[in-house]
Amino acid sequence: MGKPLLQLRDITKRFPGVVANDRVSLELYPGEVLALLGENGAGKSTLVSILYGLYRPDEGEILVEGSPVRIASPVDALRYGIGLVPQHPVLVDRHTVAENLALGLGSALFPSRRILPLIERIAGAYGLQVDPKAYVHQLSPGEKQRVEIVRALLRGAKALILDEPTSVLTPQEAQALFRVMRELRAAGKSIIFISHKLEEVLSIADRCVVLRRGRVVGNLPREEASKTRLAELMVGRQVSFERRRQTPDPGPVLLKVEGLTARSERGLLALRGVGFELRSGEVLGIAGIAGNGQSELVEVLAGLRLPQGGRVLLEGKPLPSDPARLFALGVAHIPEDRIRMGSVPSMSVAENLALRNFDQPPLARGVLLDPKAMSAQAEERVRAYAIATPSVHTPARLLSGGNLQKVILARELSTKARLILAVHPTYGLDIGAAEQVHEALLQQTRLGAAVVLVSEDLEELLSLSDRIGVMHRGELLGPYGAMEVSREQIGLLMTGGAA
Amino acid sequence: MEEVLNALARALSFGTPLLIACLGALLNERAGVVNLGVEGMMALGALASFAVAYGEAGDGNLWLAVLAAILAGGLSALLHGFVTITLQANQFVSGLALSMVGLGIAGLLGKRYEGLPLFDHPSEEPFILGAMGLALLLAFLFGATRLGLSLRSVGENPAAADLLGINVLALRYGAVVAGGALAGLAGAYLSLVYRPSWTDGMTAGLGWIAVALVIFVGWNPLRAIFGAVFFGLLYYLQFRLQGQSGIPSEVFASLPYLLVILVLALSGLRGQQGNAPEALGKPYRRGER
Numbered sequence: 134m135g136k137p138l139l140q141l142r143d144i145t146k147r148f149p150g151v152v153a154n155d156r157v158s159l160e161l162y163p164g165e166v167l168a169l170l171g172e173n174g175a176g177k178s179t180l181v182s183i184l185y186g187l188y189r190p191d192e193g194e195i196l197v198e199g200s201p202v203r204i205a206s207p208v209d210a211l212r213y214g215i216g217l218v219p220q221h222p223v224l225v226d227r228h229t230v231a232e233n234l235a236l237g238l239g240s241a242l243f244p245s246r247r248i249l250p251l252i253e254r255i256a257g258a259y260g261l262q263v264d265p266k267a268y269v270h271q272l273s274p275g276e277k278q279r280v281e282i283v284r285a286l287l288r289g290a291k292a293l294i295l296d297e298p299t300s301v302l303t304p305q306e307a308q309a310l311f312r313v314m315r316e317l318r319a320a321g322k323s324i325i326f327i328s329h330k331l332e333e334v335l336s337i338a339d340r341c342v343v344l345r346r347g348r349v350v351g352n353l354p355r356e357e358a359s360k361t362r363l364a365e366l367m368v369g370r371q372v373s374f375e376r377r378r379q380t381p382d383p384g385p386v387l388l389k390v391e392g393l394t395a396r397s398e399r400g401l402l403a404l405r406g407v408g409f410e411l412r413s414g415e416v417l418g419i420a421g422i423a424g425n426g427q428s429e430l431v432e433v434l435a436g437l438r439l440p441q442g443g444r445v446l447l448e449g450k451p452l453p454s455d456p457a458r459l460f461a462l463g464v465a466h467i468p469e470d471r472i473r474m475g476s477v478p479s480m481s482v483a484e485n486l487a488l489r490n491f492d493q494p495p496l497a498r499g500v501l502l503d504p505k506a507m508s509a510q511a512e513e514r515v516r517a518y519a520i521a522t523p524s525v526h527t528p529a530r531l532l533s534g535g536n537l538q539k540v541i542l543a544r545e546l547s548t549k550a551r552l553i554l555a556v557h558p559t560y561g562l563d564i565g566a567a568e569q570v571h572e573a574l575l576q577q578t579r580l581g582a583a584v585v586l587v588s589e590d591l592e593e594l595l596s597l598s599d600r601i602g603v604m605h606r607g608e609l610l611g612p613y614g615a616m617e618v619s620r621e622q623i624g625l626l627m628t629g630g631a632a
Numbered sequence: 633m634e635e636v637l638n639a640l641a642r643a644l645s646f647g648t649p650l651l652i653a654c655l656g657a658l659l660n661e662r663a664g665v666v667n668l669g670v671e672g673m674m675a676l677g678a679l680a681s682f683a684v685a686y687g688e689a690g691d692g693n694l695w696l697a698v699l700a701a702i703l704a705g706g707l708s709a710l711l712h713g714f715v716t717i718t719l720q721a722n723q724f725v726s727g728l729a730l731s732m733v734g735l736g737i738a739g740l741l742g743k744r745y746e747g748l749p750l751f752d753h754p755s756e757e758p759f760i761l762g763a764m765g766l767a768l769l770l771a772f773l774f775g776a777t778r779l780g781l782s783l784r785s786v787g788e789n790p791a792a793a794d795l796l797g798i799n800v801l802a803l804r805y806g807a808v809v810a811g812g813a814l815a816g817l818a819g820a821y822l823s824l825v826y827r828p829s830w831t832d833g834m835t836a837g838l839g840w841i842a843v844a845l846v847i848f849v850g851w852n853p854l855r856a857i858f859g860a861v862f863f864g865l866l867y868y869l870q871f872r873l874q875g876q877s878g879i880p881s882e883v884f885a886s887l888p889y890l891l892v893i894l895v896l897a898l899s900g901l902r903g904q905q906g907n908a909p910e911a912l913g914k915p916y917r918r919g920e921r
Contacts, residue, residue: 207797223789223791223795224789224792225784225785225792225793225910227788236782236796237797239778240778241777241779244777244778
């Protein structure tokens with residue numbers, strides 16, 4: 134293995150009230166892919182921020198090729214050969230790829246033209262296809278990610294940190310990324326790969342380091358790692374990967390959608406004749422690459438978008454297009470953007486929990502609100518859903534993603550839900566929190582509710598759904614029985630191939 | 633024919649201070665800082681240049697006079713920069729304050745110069761050509777240089793630029809001061825060339841139109857040439873009508889402001905707002921990445 138490229142020795146970082154990294158030590162060798170695993174809040178992001186010069190460690194030292202270094206800024210990090218490919222690309226959307234790559238680097242005159250040969254050389258060497266003349270806002274998430282990788286390499290990175298790179302990719306795009314990673318490894322570059330998707334880690338990593346509560350709890354070579362072992366280390370207890378769901382006896386048809394068409398925000402036809410039936414107690418999974426009509430479908434069902442044509446019948450009656458009336462009928466909506474749509478971040482947990490019923494007794498008394506009743510309701514729901522919050526009066530924005538999602542679930546599932554529209558309900562949540570969200574949804578199906586589950590996480594879809602449909606260019610392919618389709622078939626359908 | 637040519641010549645003449653001030657505002661807006669203080673900086677520039685040009689008895693140095701306008705505009709913009717970039721106050725409020733304070737100070741200090749003549753004054757051609765050259769220069773700066781790329785990036789996504797080691801604050805300061813200097817220069821054109829004299833309120837809303845023009849031309853320096861000439865023409869027509877009709881002068885006095893609304897309405901129709909730099913008007917705080 135030779136000498137390590139990068140060494141962390143006893144890195145400790147404290148924030149008020151928590152130790153984010155507690156004497157973390159690890160080595161990264163040339164030409165190796167090191168997977169860094171851990172749940173949300175385990176300290177991965179803090180560690181990455183320290184390596185990239187965004188935070189200073191309180192204790193411990195960093196060595197690059199054997200000599201101690203002080204990384205005070207991202208520019209320092211790049212100087213020492215450490216490049217970061219962030220989870221959410223940090224690019225200038227309205228500039229071209231070449232302009233973005235030339236920023237702060239190119240020659241004084243015509244920087245974005247003179248950098249072209251360099252881009253081509255790097256793109257060619259590692260199989261990173263990028264179009265230097267394309268504008269960044271036209272690129273797919275996978276393409277933006279390649280731009281970030283090229284940028285790090287242009288600046289001479291020897292060690293690349295990939296922060297949850299596959300969270301925005303389709304399975305096919307993820308495979309392409311892994312090919313690039315293998316090329317880089319073969320060329321002697323080192324990679325720190327951050328993920329909580331265990332299959333991926335096992336397929337690409339040479340070594341796995343697991344963090345829990347800021348500490349390294351495992352450092353094992355690929356041969357010794359397995360899905361259950363890694364999950365156990367991450368969560369600190371045994372985790373089951375069994376399919377969560379036994380398909381129930383189908384109940385009566387609850388929701389019937391026929392020939393539904395709708396336009397997107399930009400006026401384009403986003404739904405082209407979508408039809409399906411959903412029975413009580415059933416979970417219908419909807420897969421698809423973002424922007425193929427999933428959002429519009431859910432918006433129509435949630436009364437947020439008027440359809441152009443077609444029919445939506447809930448228990449045989451046309452669906453009103455008014456979210457408040459829909460909620461009264463038992464339609465719960467867990468929107469895809471839990472911060473912007475699902476909650477009011479500056480308002481308290483209690484107020485957020487009351488958004489659906491603040492205008493009814495006992496919370497409302499005439500035109501006045503009863504703050505005591507509101508707090509009491511909040512206390513009860515916080516207990517029932519095990520929401521971790523300092524108090525019910527804490528602003529919702531201070532909650533972690535998982536706890537905020539539980540607030541939304543607690544609110545939306547508070548009255549007897551008949552139809553639950555859940556969009557990316559576990560996006561960005563760790564295994565523990567995701568399990569709780571899944572359990573809450575499944576609990577409702579046992580009580581007779583039907584769920585439309587839109588997700589980009591195929592594992593989630595396969596483990597929860599009874600049937601899975603794929604949205605592609607506004608059409609719903611399928612739905613197929615969840616036991617009859619494979620991950621790969623769904624992936625192909627998502628990109629327009631045949632099953 | 634002669635009438636048309638004459639109108640065009642006057643439009644260029646009217647349009648030049650608009651163009652210079654508009655390019656200044658465009659420069660700092662491309663770096664992400666709005667400065668609504670153009671009207672005030674123009675007034676300060678106009679007074680400073682007139683005061684220096686007048687000297688003791690109407691025989692000051694014209695070069696120094698132009699320099700004084702640039703300094704007056706640049707220094708007042710520096711104040712705006714300090715308040716909005718370093719202290720991260722609201723750019724719109726600070727700019728409005730700068731406009732009012734600039735107009736007020738210029739009016740107060742300018743009392744002793746009211747009605748004084750200037751015997752020697754520069755011709756307008758160098759200013760007209762210089763303003764157009766400046767537009768070309770800015771287009772080249774934005775499109776073809778590393779400095780321009782950095783400036784634009786700072787206006788679009790300062791966090792991305794900062795990550796790559798670009799000094800966001802320094803670039804923003806530079807753009808704001810240069811923008812103010814150009815507003816001052818536009819003022820100098822008014823009091824040295826266009827109407828070689830000083831009167832309180834002589835900027836007459838030109839600064840506001842310049843700010844609105846930036847939006848109208850979609851933050852594009854080359855289009856600013858045409859925008860400025862177009863509005864110069866409207867301005868000229870307004871003066872022509874003023875002499876020939878029985879409409880009260882108050883109506884004409886309010887025209888500049890109606891023009892601003894017209895500019896913004898036209899920009900809205902053309903969908904220009906979408907061209908605004910992404911980070912325009914937002915202070916940059918490190919750590920919010």
